Amino acid sequence: MEASEKYTQPHLSGKELEETSEHLLDALHNRQLRRRWQKQLADDHQVPSRKPRTSIIRKLRPWLAVAASLVLILSIVYWWPVSPKDHNALLSEYLSQPFANKEGRKSGAILDSLRNLAIAAYTEGDFSEAARIRQQLVDRDSAITEEDVLYLGLSYLYQNPPRGQAAIPHLERASQWPLGQFTAESRWYLALAYLQAEQIPAARQILEQIAASNWRNEEAEVLLRQLPE
Amino acid sequence: MVEQMRSGNYQLYEQVFLKHFQSCVDYVMFRCKAEYAEAYDSSMDAMLDLCRRIKLGRIQYGNLRFLFTRVACQYCNQRKKESQVLEELDGIEPEPVRPDVPEDLLDILEESLERIDEPCKSLLQQFYFYKQSLKELAALAGRTEVALRKQKQRCLAGLRSLFMKKYNA
Numbered sequence: 001m002e003a004s005e006k007y008t009q010p011h012l013s014g015k016e017l018e019e020t021s022e023h024l025l026d027a028l029h030n031r032q033l034r035r036r037w038q039k040q041l042a043d044d045h046q047v048p049s050r051k052p053r054t055s056i057i058r059k060l061r062p063w064l065a066v067a068a069s070l071v072l073i074l075s076i077v078y079w080w081p082v083s084p085k086d087h088n089a090l091l092s093e094y095l096s097q098p099f100a101n102k103e104g105r106k107s108g109a110i111l112d113s114l115r116n117l118a119i120a121a122y123t124e125g126d127f128s129e130a131a132r133i134r135q136q137l138v139d140r141d142s143a144i145t146e147e148d149v150l151y152l153g154l155s156y157l158y159q160n161p162p163r164g165q166a167a168i169p170h171l172e173r174a175s176q177w178p179l180g181q182f183t184a185e186s187r188w189y190l191a192l193a194y195l196q197a198e199q200i201p202a203a204r205q206i207l208e209q210i211a212a213s214n215w216r217n218e219e220a221e222v223l224l225r226q227l228p229e
Numbered sequence: 230m231v232e233q234m235r236s237g238n239y240q241l242y243e244q245v246f247l248k249h250f251q252s253c254v255d256y257v258m259f260r261c262k263a264e265y266a267e268a269y270d271s272s273m274d275a276m277l278d279l280c281r282r283i284k285l286g287r288i289q290y291g292n293l294r295f296l297f298t299r300v301a302c303q304y305c306n307q308r309k310k311e312s313q314v315l316e317e318l319d320g321i322e323p324e325p326v327r328p329d330v331p332e333d334l335l336d337i338l339e340e341s342l343e344r345i346d347e348p349c350k351s352l353l354q355q356f357y358f359y360k361q362s363l364k365e366l367a368a369l370a371g372r373t374e375v376a377l378r379k380q381k382q383r384c385l386a387g388l389r390s391l392f393m394k395k396y397n398a
Contacts, residue, residue, distance in 0.1 A: 007392075021388070021389070025358070033280065037273065040243065044248055045248070051266070096232070176295070179245060179294055183294070212258060212259025213252065
């Protein structure tokens with residue numbers, strides 16, 4: 001007999017009362033929390049419990065299908081003579097614009113002088129110098145921030161030629177930073193570092209995860225299509 | 230955070246986990262090939278599960294975000310009746326599936342809990358909701374554990390009595 005059924009029986013032993021009450025009170029508290037979190041997710045984080053399917057979309061669906069078919073045909077005609085970029089060309093393209101450093105823009109941020117030097121070198125595009133200074137910071141092994149390991153990895157990755165292999169351990173560390181603020185970014189650049197280091201299976205694994213997320217998913221899909229089998 | 234949660238304050242827990250909820254849903258959809266609704270419900274199950282485990286002191290600090298996604302996947306597999314335990318969850322036993330309690334019974338129970346006297350309500354909430362042990366509660370109240378155990382038993386009987394009146398009405 002289930003706990004909820006047992007709880008409504010006329011007679012219960014002390015032990016049965018204890019067990020069934022625990023089950024029901026647990027379920028009640030879970031329901032309270034579930035409802036509260038659902039509301040917070042919908043109101044404050046724009047995460048609905050169910051994806052709404054509006055009637056307008058339903059009405060427009062046949063026309064959307066026609067439009068999608070036309071776009072597909074036009075795309076094929078437009079792209080047919082052009083050979084797709086290989087993954088190395090895409091990698092160069094994605095690494096052409098360095099990820100902006102925002103450490104100095106944090107309100108009230110107190111940045112020590114070494115970190116300031118690293119930021120300045122990075123911002124000026126002197127990535128070898130940025131990596132050298134940032135490495136000193138990381139080697140200090142105290143008060144290291146998520147940004148330290150992320151920008152150290154990036155400083156290796158943006159060098160000419162890029163040093164993907166050197167960037168990998170730092171970007172791996174950044175991507176696993178507990179409750180990190182830059183986890184998505186770190187994972188994206190880690191995938192690029194793996195590609196640069198020709199570690200295709202590792203790159204593919206991360207890119208597949210990014211492709212299923214809602215940030216850089218399109219770029220990840222394009223890259224995945226160009227990866228060698 | 231643990232101390233806050235065990236006193237009924239979930240603000241920090243919510244701040245941390247709700248922020249990562251969407252990415253957890255995305256991960257479950259990808260990893261478990263789940264529909265959105267299934268991934269959402271599994272992520273919610275994981276959030277409730279981790280909340281309970283943290284209050285019980287069964288999880289120490291670590292990469293909670295990593296754990297969140299993996300536990301959510303575990304729940305998704307459970308929903309799909311796939312029994313495999315993820316390798317990454319080595320050391321964390323999945324909670325056994327408990328049958329759902331009908332909503333109407335929970336409505337009556339909630340109403341009864343609201344109507345019970347304040348000391349009983351507080352004791353039951355602290356013990357069952359916030360997972361404080363009788364030993365801790367006894368120390369806080371300056372009473373013996375035995376006395377508090379008896380009070381809890383009386384409170385449970387009182388709560389059930391209110392419940393049954395409403396249930397049979």
